[in-house]
Amino acid sequence: MTTAVKPVKAPNTPPLTIPRPHNVLIVGVGGQGVIMISKVLATLCQEQGFEVKQSEVHGMAKRGGAVFSHVRFGEIVHSPTIPEGEADVLLALEWAEGMRWMPYLRQQSGTFIADTQRIVPPFACRNRTRGARTGYVGETIQTVMEQVENSFALDAMGIAKQLGVVKAANTVLLGALSTALDFPTEAWKSVISKFVPPQTTKVNLLAFDAGREWALGFDRESELRNIKDTRSLHQESTVEAGADYSRVEITEEWCKGCDICVKFCPERCLIMNEKLIVEMAEPELCTGCRMCEWLCPDFAITVHTPNHVPL
Amino acid sequence: MLDQAKTPFEIRDYIRQQLFPHFMCPGCGHGIALRALLWAIHDLGIAKDDLAIVSGIGCSGRIGAYIDANTFHTTHGRPLAFATGLKLARPDLHVIVITGDGDCLAIGGNHLIHACRRNLDITCLMLNNEIYGMTGGQVSPTTSSDRYTTTTPEGNYEPVFDACKLAQGAGAGFVGREMTLQTPSLKKLIQQGIAHPGFSFLEVISDCTEIYGRKNDLGESAEMVLSQKADFRSASYGMIADEVFQPRNVKTGVLYKDDRPEYAQAYRQKIASRAKK
Ligand code: SF4
Numbered sequence: 063m064t065t066a067v068k069p070v071k072a073p074n075t076p077p078l079t080i081p082r083p084h085n086v087l088i089v090g091v092g093g094q095g096v097i098m099i100s101k102v103l104a105t106l107c108q109e110q111g112f113e114v115k116q117s118e119v120h121g122m123a124k125r126g127g128a129v130f131s132h133v134r135f136g137e138i139v140h141s142p143t144i145p146e147g148e149a150d151v152l153l154a155l156e157w158a159e160g161m162r163w164m165p166y167l168r169q170q171s172g173t174f175i176a177d178t179q180r181i182v183p184p185f186a187c188r189n190r191t192r193g194a195r196t197g198y199v200g201e202t203i204q205t206v207m208e209q210v211e212n213s214f215a216l217d218a219m220g221i222a223k224q225l226g227v228v229k230a231a232n233t234v235l236l237g238a239l240s241t242a243l244d245f246p247t248e249a250w251k252s253v254i255s256k257f258v259p260p261q262t263t264k265v266n267l268l269a270f271d272a273g274r275e276w277a278l279g280f281d282r283e284s285e286l287r288n289i290k291d292t293r294s295l296h297q298e299s300t301v302e303a304g305a306d307y308s309r310v311e312i313t314e315e316w317c318k319g320c321d322i323c324v325k326f327c328p329e330r331c332l333i334m335n336e337k338l339i340v341e342m343a344e345p346e347l348c349t350g351c352r353m354c355e356w357l358c359p360d361f362a363i364t365v366h367t368p369n370h371v372p373l
Numbered sequence: 374m375l376d377q378a379k380t381p382f383e384i385r386d387y388i389r390q391q392l393f394p395h396f397m398c399p400g401c402g403h404g405i406a407l408r409a410l411l412w413a414i415h416d417l418g419i420a421k422d423d424l425a426i427v428s429g430i431g432c433s434g435r436i437g438a439y440i441d442a443n444t445f446h447t448t449h450g451r452p453l454a455f456a457t458g459l460k461l462a463r464p465d466l467h468v469i470v471i472t473g474d475g476d477c478l479a480i481g482g483n484h485l486i487h488a489c490r491r492n493l494d495i496t497c498l499m500l501n502n503e504i505y506g507m508t509g510g511q512v513s514p515t516t517s518s519d520r521y522t523t524t525t526p527e528g529n530y531e532p533v534f535d536a537c538k539l540a541q542g543a544g545a546g547f548v549g550r551e552m553t554l555q556t557p558s559l560k561k562l563i564q565q566g567i568a569h570p571g572f573s574f575l576e577v578i579s580d581c582t583e584i585y586g587r588k589n590d591l592g593e594s595a596e597m598v599l600s601q602k603a604d605f606r607s608a609s610y611g612m613i614a615d616e617v618f619q620p621r622n623v624k625t626g627v628l629y630k631d632d633r634p635e636y637a638q639a640y641r642q643k644i645a646s647r648a649k650k
């Protein structure tokens with residue numbers, strides 16, 4: 063996602079002395095670095111002489127759960143949390159999380175910065191048939207950019223990868239964030255140097271510059287024109303509706319009714335009938351995982367799936 | 374010959390279908406082990422004519438008969454002895470021995486240690502179900518402590534044999550252990566074992582549901598299979614997992630591997646160099 067660098071003024075710059083607290087909401091998924099980004103920001107604001115309040119929820123962080131952090135700064139800050147519709151900047155490290163927190167963004171003047179990275183949560187994969195549609199958010203970059211005036215969607219990981227360090231993706235986002243807040247670049251850099259491991263300082267500062275440059279050179283109009291609908295972040299299902307995806311063939315004469323397949327089937331689609339022979343009860347739930355086939359000691363089950371994937 | 378097969382695995386191509394359903398009890402783990410073996414053979418692309426299956430006596434010994442290949446059903450404890458002769462005479466065959474814990478460790482224990490010592494290119498699959506099932510449920514060298522069998526009415530007091538350590542100590546070139554619960558991993562282990570040039574000793578954790586399971590109240594077939602997970606853990610999990618989760622500290626996966634010279638080949642070279650003199 064690169065555009066010709068056209069120097070524009072950083073959008074939505076708050077004045078250095080602000081009458082009301084300035085609100086930055088940072089959201090993402092466990093392990094992405096939401097907390098690190100908010101710590102950098104909070105320290106920076108403090109060094110700039112503001113009162114800062116930060117609150118975060120990082121409950122199931124290690125398990126890929128949602129993580130968010132509110133950072134508020136100003137002359138005086140009372141509440142540590144940002145009310146709905148009052149975030150001046152919404153920084154999303156993951157696309158779906160960004161969509162989820164959209165109502166918190168201040169209408170018209172709020173700035174939305176999002177990494178286009180997709181992390182599909184297990185909960186969105188409830189249809190477990192291979193290739194099935196996930197429950198991931200449907201909004202495309204285009205829809206969001208059309209509706210939110212100050213919106214930036216960048217591939218931070220891609221930018222970081224070009225620098226050779228994927229882990230610096232957060233610093234790229236900090237660079238983009240720096241264009242939405244009026245703090246001197248040097249101040250940002252000195253705080254970042256304090257937070258990253260010493261041996262990675264150099265590359266992190268490069269990543270910061272890259273992110274900042276990207277955001278400064280971002281031209282919404284031409285970007286919008288370039289977006290094709292194919293850039294949808296939502297993956298369409300590859301399974302035709304009603305396809306006979308997998309078929310479980312049961313050789314009744316060989317089944318001894320040991321119950322292993324019934325108890326091991328993750329989708330609970332097999333039952334034991336009154337003759338103590340296994341029977342397929344809910345074929346539409348079967349995902350073709352082959353668990354029953356593998357564990358049947360009597361070779362009474364064969365699972366036919368259209369695509370043979372050798373293990 | 375050892376190319377990865379591209380066609381899907383159809384178990385019916387490898388079994389003598391006229392003998393089915395097989396004689397094993399409902400839920401017996403040996404059936405799963407047999408599937409893994411045939412699957413590995415298929416994936417290695419071994420032709421059925423190049424395969425020789427040698428089995429001893431016991432439930433494990435019987436499963437050889439269901440394989441549609443060259444099969445030998447030998448005397449109790451002696452499959453390794455038969456296999457040694459077979460491999461020396463026909464080094465072109467893939468010789469696979471199917472044996473049980475009693476067959477291999479008690480009655481055929483002596484044959485096992487010498488087969489390991491010679492490091493002949495044989496794959497030995499020891500199906501460990503902790504009991505002599507076919508003869509009525511007597512205690513075997515791998516029966517866990519305090520378990521009831523017909524010969525230990527007060528529970529078993531004898532210490533348990535660690536067959537993998539024994540094989541490694543005796544000189545086997547490849548030693549591994551896997552449970553039937555992890556069928557794909559078991560298949561992979563068997564594949565590695567067959568491909569290894571040297572003696573491969575593979576312990577397969579299996580279940581005897583009807584005799585051992587019932588006498589010891591270990592639950593139904595599915596519970597017994599699932600309980601393998603509590604007792605065994607992949608060697609790659611490392612120490613911390615062992616201490617926290619693993620009551621019996623028994624590892625699975627490839628446990629030992631070395632490239633000692635293979636006996637049949639070394640023997641032939643020796644004879645050839647003698648003949649030249
Ligand atoms: S393949 Fe077998 S175990 Fe897997 S979902 Fe289908 S019936 Fe259940």
Ligand code: SF4
Binds near residue numbers: 319363
């Ligand atoms: S695992 Fe096999 S033998 Fe056991 S109930 Fe299922 S189909 Fe029948």
